[in-house]
Amino acid sequence: MTLAIFLTLAVISVITALLMVFAKSPVHSVLYLILTFFTIAGQYVLLNAQFLAVVHIIVYAGAIMVLFLFVLMLLNLNKDTEPQKSAGWRLAGAIAAGSLLVTMVGAMHGSIQIAGTEQSNPQVGLVENLGKVLFTDFVVPFEIAGILFLAAMVGAVLVGKKDLKV
Amino acid sequence: MSILLLFSAGFIVEKIILISVLFAITLGVAAYSTYGERKFAAFFQDRLGPDRAGPWGILQPLADGVKMFTKEDFRPNEAERWLYILAPGAFMFVACMTSAVIPWGTQLTVFGTPVDLQVADLNIGILYILGLSSLGVYGIMIGGWSSNNKFSLYGAIRASSQMISYELAMGLSVIAVVMMTGTLSLKEMAAQQAGFNWNVWYQPLGFLIFFICSLAECNRAPFDMAECETELIGGYHTEYSSMKLGFFLFAEYINMFISSAVTATVFFGGYNFPGLDPNWLGGFMGPIVLFAKVFFFIFVFMWIRWTIPRFRYDQLMHLGWKSLIPLAIFNMLLTGAGVLYFGK
Amino acid sequence: MQSLTNRSRNVVNKKMNFWERIYLVAIFKGMWTTLKHFLRVMFGKSHTVRYPEVKRPFAPVWRGWHVLKRDEKGAERCTACGLCAVACPAEAITMTAAERNKGEEHLYREEKYAAVYEINMLRCIFCGLCEEACPKEAIFLTDRIVPSDYARQGFVFGKDLLVEGVEPEKRIDVSVRQKHIQEKKWAAEPAH
Numbered sequence: 001m002t003l004a005i006f007l008t009l010a011v012i013s014v015i016t017a018l019l020m021v022f023a024k025s026p027v028h029s030v031l032y033l034i035l036t037f038f039t040i041a042g043q044y045v046l047l048n049a050q051f052l053a054v055v056h057i058i059v060y061a062g063a064i065m066v067l068f069l070f071v072l073m074l075l076n077l078n079k080d081t082e083p084q085k086s087a088g089w090r091l092a093g094a095i096a097a098g099s100l101l102v103t104m105v106g107a108m109h110g111s112i113q114i115a116g117t118e119q120s121n122p123q124v125g126l127v128e129n130l131g132k133v134l135f136t137d138f139v140v141p142f143e144i145a146g147i148l149f150l151a152a153m154v155g156a157v158l159v160g161k162k163d164l165k166v
Numbered sequence: 167m168s169i170l171l172l173f174s175a176g177f178i179v180e181k182i183i184l185i186s187v188l189f190a191i192t193l194g195v196a197a198y199s200t201y202g203e204r205k206f207a208a209f210f211q212d213r214l215g216p217d218r219a220g221p222w223g224i225l226q227p228l229a230d231g232v233k234m235f236t237k238e239d240f241r242p243n244e245a246e247r248w249l250y251i252l253a254p255g256a257f258m259f260v261a262c263m264t265s266a267v268i269p270w271g272t273q274l275t276v277f278g279t280p281v282d283l284q285v286a287d288l289n290i291g292i293l294y295i296l297g298l299s300s301l302g303v304y305g306i307m308i309g310g311w312s313s314n315n316k317f318s319l320y321g322a323i324r325a326s327s328q329m330i331s332y333e334l335a336m337g338l339s340v341i342a343v344v345m346m347t348g349t350l351s352l353k354e355m356a357a358q359q360a361g362f363n364w365n366v367w368y369q370p371l372g373f374l375i376f377f378i379c380s381l382a383e384c385n386r387a388p389f390d391m392a393e394c395e396t397e398l399i400g401g402y403h404t405e406y407s408s409m410k411l412g413f414f415l416f417a418e419y420i421n422m423f424i425s426s427a428v429t430a431t432v433f434f435g436g437y438n439f440p441g442l443d444p445n446w447l448g449g450f451m452g453p454i455v456l457f458a459k460v461f462f463f464i465f466v467f468m469w470i471r472w473t474i475p476r477f478r479y480d481q482l483m484h485l486g487w488k489s490l491i492p493l494a495i496f497n498m499l500l501t502g503a504g505v506l507y508f509g510k
Numbered sequence: 511m512q513s514l515t516n517r518s519r520n521v522v523n524k525k526m527n528f529w530e531r532i533y534l535v536a537i538f539k540g541m542w543t544t545l546k547h548f549l550r551v552m553f554g555k556s557h558t559v560r561y562p563e564v565k566r567p568f569a570p571v572w573r574g575w576h577v578l579k580r581d582e583k584g585a586e587r588c589t590a591c592g593l594c595a596v597a598c599p600a601e602a603i604t605m606t607a608a609e610r611n612k613g614e615e616h617l618y619r620e621e622k623y624a625a626v627y628e629i630n631m632l633r634c635i636f637c638g639l640c641e642e643a644c645p646k647e648a649i650f651l652t653d654r655i656v657p658s659d660y661a662r663q664g665f666v667f668g669k670d671l672l673v674e675g676v677e678p679e680k681r682i683d684v685s686v687r688q689k690h691i692q693e694k695k696w697a698a699e700p701a702h
Contacts, residue, residue: 027311031249034304054293062300063330066307070326073311073319126289127350209551210544214558473544474537 006046013039026072030065037061051127184285188265195460196419197227203419203468210472234412242314242405249312254406254413257305261417264298264424267291269353271437271452272444283453284353291352292344295428296337299383302421303329306385309414310402321401324391324479328382331486332389336379338494339372342501343432352428356436364435368504371497373433375490380425382486385418387471391479426463427456434459568653570690573636575654576629576667577674577682579647581619584676587648588627589620597643602633620646627672631656631665641691650684 020032044053208215216223271283310322382389393401437444437452444452590607608625
């Protein structure tokens, strides 16, 4: 049963991801991407990472994609106003995305062994365990990430100020 | 993997019945909220409100429903067809899903078997609610955008920016409660507030912020920027008619019901009330107490709507970003210090 | 300018203090005000009149659908003198006079009567000058509301719609209106 759910989710996520890429209207792209995020959140639940799933939905589907949609609606991009890309640009895009894919596959290939062995503890994805791990074993990277976010926030405030005197 | 193995036939049947009952109650409460809204609005304005359909007009929701179903279903020619149809459904769907994690009572004994009065005891219940409330905006955005009308689009854009802004303060005010109770599960949160040990006594500021934000998240006045009858002719649902419009309006009332339930559960002790054991009456005392609280909050929602005029848009953003979020962060720090000092 | 009520206040642009700035006090005050209204309607009396079942009495100054009165024996009072038509500022009244034949004494009080009497309700401004002009106390404006119609022709009311019935239950009571007009006439005359 788990396998069936996994396969359904996986197929839907691949299809919606492809639709996201191939959709003509940018708003449709965003909506397909939201569906993809939902299926990925479903995969997290299957892996017992409920916290990660919900955070994924709150942050990605609930906030970031809303902002994307927001901007797209404000810009009102549609078929008429969308600039036509030349074949050279398309080729460049394909090469860039393809090299990213190769890099990702290479990185995944090395880590598959580790992921298989970590599966033993079903409680690993729950909030308590995640919190303990974050605040003990990974406290330095966690804090560094926090400082990064703080810097980003300060930067956003600076950019957003109207009369900026540098 | 392990969660799926827990499913047994009896478990599934029990949950399906619980979901159906909950769904029916949600729809019923939402339907009668529309009646209540009209009646309360009338009372606040020295009128009588609907009183023709049945005694005191209590059949008014049925009449409204019949009206909604039989009206002409109009679709603008230039609308994005599928998204236009999808939007009300999506809004309604998300609104109905939220009630799954709210503990309506402790346990009910039906035919000798104890039944948990909660559809799913997620250990991240409160995050689930925050997540779904942030998804609710998609229905509004898709609806407003696909209508191909500038007023609808304005409504949609206002709704989305309002939701994003107030979600932050809401999340921060909830975090203070989570720090205090040490759990994300609504069931444990409700159980910890037995008797009169309600969270609101420890978190008055947090409650205030949460309540203001839930008003904003429900798009209720004074935060109904998304509809804005006077400026935007109804905002995102300008182009909707018939039951599609009905779905939008109905989902807003469901949202109000759910957010009242969440407020009651997180801050006001859920199914607990001093002197009233939630296990009385075969477990029915819990739901009765909780529903009394929920109806009180629905009343407060309406009371506020018919008292306070709407914000201007920039005032709304100022309140959200410059008052509520700093206040919520301050509250969070205060709670952290309190937890450290008292070791709660 | 002197204010009409003593509730007016001068606008001051002073800086708000802390309690005013957080608005909560003002919000609670406002909510208390609306709650008082709510409770008053919920447990006390509301001002609403449930119209089709309960009807408010019209004021004596109300001027509606005209009636042509009969006398106590059931004869029409109108003598077709035309004073009402002359008085009418909107020229809504037209009439054709006819002479009373023998044997019609029970129908018409005077020797001359109105064979046709029409009021165009679209022209009429319901000013009530016709009833003041009438020397025979024959025409009165009543508390009945002129019904709506789809065609203009339907608003030209003939005698069938204006003259009251003979039977006692079909008579239209104008005593309040009559008294009101009489008082106005008395007030106009300095002798009284």
